[in-house]
Amino acid sequence: MRPLVHPAIEDITVEGILHVLSDPVRAAIFASLAASDSARTCSNFIQMQDKEIPKSTLSQHFRMLREAGLVRSERHGVEMRNTSRCQEVEQRFPGLLGAIMQAHAAQCAERAAKEAG
Amino acid sequence: MRPLVHPAIEDITVEGILHVLSDPVRAAIFASLAASDSARTCSNFIQMQDKEIPKSTLSQHFRMLREAGLVRSERHGVEMRNTSRCQEVEQRFPGLLGAIMQAHAAQCAERAAKEAG
DNA sequence: TTCTTAGTTCACGACATTGGAACCAATAAA
């Protein structure tokens, strides 16, 4: 089993961040991690947006989030504990994650409104 | 020749914007368009970042920028005039493009500094 | 040792991206 790869803060790229967050599932995972104080495991996200995400897909999503520098993962026994690296990224690219998450949230609210109305 | 497709402002998505700007060439094109007052043609961008972009590739990049809602293109005779849709997008997702472009600029400056030694 | 849990890796099909070659449409030159 390969060791977990976490880029140094200075190796994080804007392209990488944008690409990894351009997928709605990964964006939702990241939003949830960013909003929560404590670490969350991968399997917390098997149910998302009214559908099941296969374990293997989830594993890839977490790898991509990790290698883009957005998430820190640590193995604890049999499970993985994931936290966002928001604060570090905020230092490097001020305002970026906030703006993206806000836009995602706005779009999400808009869709919910359209759905209901 | 297919007509040019421009999404209505309410059909522009965050995912679409992030994906299209996660490519360094497209990000550079968009930054240049956003910074310039007047329209620019496609062929203005054949030389970018010390290398040539093939015409066909450039054409695809512009199509993607257009269909994501970031750029407006109009045929004028033999050429295309492209402008950014910054202001519209700003209305829909306030702060998003600004934060992204600022992060790109910061990264660009950083790379230039590292290059210079 | 065997089982369970949580996640990873592999392999393959589906889809996206790149770029050369051929093409089209508008205008300028002959």
Next chain:
DNA sequence: TTTATTGGTTCCAATGTCGTGAACTAAGAA
């Protein structure tokens, strides 16, 4: 008129990336 040129598009084949089921691993419990 034709013919040539310019600016961009479309087609297609090679290559790359993504999502997923099946098989696997590693840690801890029974």
